[in-house]
Every structure is written in structure tokens, then in C-alpha cells.
Amino acid sequence: MTTNQTIDNQPKSNITQVILASSVGTLIEWYDFYIFGALATIISTKFFPLENPTAAYLSVLATFAAGFVVRPFGALVFGRLGDLVGRKYTFLLTLVIMGGSTFAIGLVPSYAAIGAAAPIIVLILRLLQGLALGGEYGGAATYVAEHAPAHKRGYYTSWIQTTATLGLFLALGVILITRRSVGLETFSDWGWRIPFLISAFLIAISIYIRLRMSESPLFNKIKAEGKISKNPLKESFTKRVNMKMVLLALFGATMGQGVVWYTGQFYALSFIEKTCNIEFVEARNIILIALAIATPLFIFFGWLSDRIGRKAIMMTGMLLAIMTYRPIYKAMYELADVSKKQETEQSIYNTDVTTMVITKKYADGTIYKETTKNAMPTKPVITKEINLGTNAYWTMIFLIFIQVVYVTMVYGPIAAFLVEIFPTRIRYSSMSLPYHIGNGIFGGLTPYIATRLTTHLGDPYAGLWWPIVIASLCFMIGMIYLSNRIDENVAD
């Protein structure tokens, strides 16, 4: 019996366990990674100097981005390890590093307490998080794909693809519950540390589940046959036939997929919060609802990719994103543009001697609140918050939902696509690098670059040039060079 037949004949309960164990661990790693980004606004006031809030926010985005930039290095380090010693122990190790770093961020004293050491320690821990994530995803995707039958590879690996969104969902959910439980003031003071500290508990559960798993059957097979690569990195990136596929996977698939993903889930949040001034909780609720509705589509498009091919779905998602981003963001901006709404009520009051609050109500139910804090001798700090009326609120959710549908199209089939273009002996290393350059660098830097383009050029839509240009380039390369063929045999 061949390895492919062994995989096809394994009991359903076995593959369910494999998917569950891999997905839970990956979900928790994403949770750990995202709480930092989701709390960027608060973190910027805790670990960075307060004199310039915009500079502090950009600094924290840069620290956030550092976690992404280092991911390709994690892919190299842990990819190599995974191809040498096996998938199981490698992604157990990444889990421990991720959980430890996240827990430690929750314990770092603030800038006010220890000065410049605070952002430095946070940066180091953020780099460790990025390294761990760089090793995790390739291992989990490879592990599931190497257990999956050929005709269900897209479907089974798509469960891993849901974990990134569910991880964000979990992160936002824990933040909102914590904030509601401890109150806004306590949350801003120290309560924001709780989501980081909870990670230790989640990681312990995941380690327990993963320890009960066995090694990938395909890895065991090549190990028994003595076919393990002696130097996976050298084989992956210096051998021309492999390197050309690594480059094609990056420029023809993961680069565009990365920017579509991070625009739909992260830049969208940054845009509605920083550019549209939607209130903190409401902004996160909008994203959460859109994610909850769209997440099952990861599974659908993974399943569909087993029938009509991976390329067709990914390229369609990319093309739709390129064509509709500008009208979607224009509609989002206009929903929150109070200058075009009919004002029905206004009140001005002081909460204390230094703080003045202006509240305006509009005919569609939108509420605008402007708080001015005079903190002499520095300039007054003005914060604007908008709570949308019911119709505008649901329209905003719909506009985010459309973007998440694009995410599910480009991201649902990508694990199966990457697994199929590289052989077992160098799969972990070879697929991890293009995935993490595409997602970690092109995708992960999207909020940072797009926010900067917007503030630098003064145009609220300028940030969209980044995902549109990158996705267009990737679409062209993918359409010209990629094949829509599904590789039946990944046991080679």
C-alpha cells in the first residue's frame, strides 16, 4: 500500500483530531500575535513617550510591523528544523516561544516606570513572537496537508486558514470582555495586560493537545527511507528548480494574498478608527460581526478549490479587491462623514477644569463626541468619536464583510496551493518563506504603510494604493505563470 493510499484510508476521527490539534494551536498563536495590534492605541501610551500621540502610534505600528518583518527569519529557522527533525516537535517549540513572549509583554513595566527600556523590551518580545509565528504556520499547514487525502486537501487545510481570522476574533473578543468587566479606566490603567496574561493558560491547553499527536506519516516515510534533506535551506534556496518555485509562489500568489488579507482585516480597522473616527468598541464590534459572518467562507473556498483549482479562486479574489477597494473605502468614509449629515442637537459641557466635551446628534442616529483636553504647556489633545446610526452601522459591517469575502477567496486555498508545489523533504522550509514574506512583509506592513501614506499625502484613500498596486502586480504574475492544476500526489 502506498503512502497516499494509507492517507486516503485513515479513519475520519484521526483526521479530525489532526485538524483540531493543529488548528487550536495555530489559533492561539494568532491570538497572541494580534492582541498587540488590537491594543496598539493603548500600548502606544504605555510604552512610548506621550508628547506626540501620532508619533507614538506610528512607533507602536512599527513595533507591530517588526513582528511581521521577522517572520521570514522564523520561517527559515523553524522550517529547517521541521524538515530535519519533524513537524510535530518544531511547531510545539514555536508554541512555547509564542506563549512565553506574549505572557511577558503583559508584565513589562510602562515607559513612565522604566523609561526607554520599556519599548526596547517590548520590541524584543515582539520579535520573538514574529519568529515563533514564522515557524508555526508552515508546520501546521504541512502537517494537516500530509494527513489529508488528495481530493480533500483544500477543504482540510482551509480549517487552518480559519485560525488567523478566529485568532483575531478571539483577541478582539477577549479585549472587549475584559474592557467591559474591569471598566474603561481600569482597562486603560492596567486591565489591558489581562489579554496578554491569559495567553499562558491558552498555550498550556494547546501544548497538552499537541503532545498527544503523532508525527506526519509522509515525514516518517521519508525518514524511514533515509530521504530527509541534509540541508533543507540550501536545497530550497540555492537549487534553481526549487528557487524558481519559491519566487513564483511569492510574487504570483502570497504577495497579493497578503495585502488583500491585511487590508480587509487590519487596515479596515485602522481606517474606521483613525480616519473615520469610529468609537473604539464600535469599531471592533463592526469588524467582529463581519468576521463572524464571513469566516465559514474560508472552508467553502477551500472545498471549492478541490473542485475547480486553487488559482482560479485566488486570482478572482485578488481581481475583485483591486477593482472595488476604492469605492468601498469611499463609501466607508462617507458613512462617518458628519459634515454631510443633518444635525439635530448639540451640547457643550466641561467634565473638569481642563476638559471640554462637544456632543452632536444627527438625524440618522449618528452621535459625534469631541473631547478637548487642555494640558498646558503642550498643545490641547482633541479626540473625536463617532457612533454610527443603525443603518450606517450595518452598512459599514456589510462593507467590511465584502472585504473579508475577498480575504477568504485568496487565503482559503493558499495552504493547499503551497503544499502541492514543494516536495516533502523540503516542504516546511520552502513553503514557509514565500508565505511569510507575502503575509508578514507585504501584508503585515500594510496598515503601517497605508496609514503613513494617508497621513503623509493628506488623502484619506491614499493608503489604498499599496494593496491595489501590489495585488495588481501579483495578479498579473499569477495569471501568466501559475497553473490551475491540482497536484494529486504530495507524498513525493
Add this chain to the structure above:
Amino acid sequence: MNVIKRYFGIIWILLGPASIIYGIIQAAAELSPNAKTPPTQETYTFWIIILIIFIPIAAGISLMGYYALQGDYDRLPKDSSAL
């Protein structure tokens, strides 16, 4: 189709250095003391990150273009024996 794949290789080869030059020109303009908005620490951080990260990636797209021009993508491998 193979002819198109190869001709497009020339575009990818040129795109690498073109994007590096564009990046350097933009960085020089923003970091210049005569810039419209005086450069801050954040401006330096941004451009250091962008240039360090994207120069090797730009080299990568040129390499892919070179492979395309050489006909490496005319036929993609159907299984690992071709790798």
C-alpha cells in the same frame, strides 16, 4: 503563451532596479533638510525599514524575471521528480 512568459520576464527584470531607484529618490526627498515637512525620527525609521526590507525583495523579482526570460517557467514541474 511561452513567448509572453519570456517577454514579461524583461519587465520583471527591470522592475527590480526601477523600484529600488524610486524608493531611494523618495527617501532622499523626505529625509532632505529642505523637505516640505522636516524629517523626524519616525521618517528615518520608516525609510530604513522600507529600504532594508524591499531592496532584497526587488532583487528577487529581477531574479524571477531572469528565470522567466530563460524559459524556466515555460513548463512548471508536475511532480517532485522534476525538482
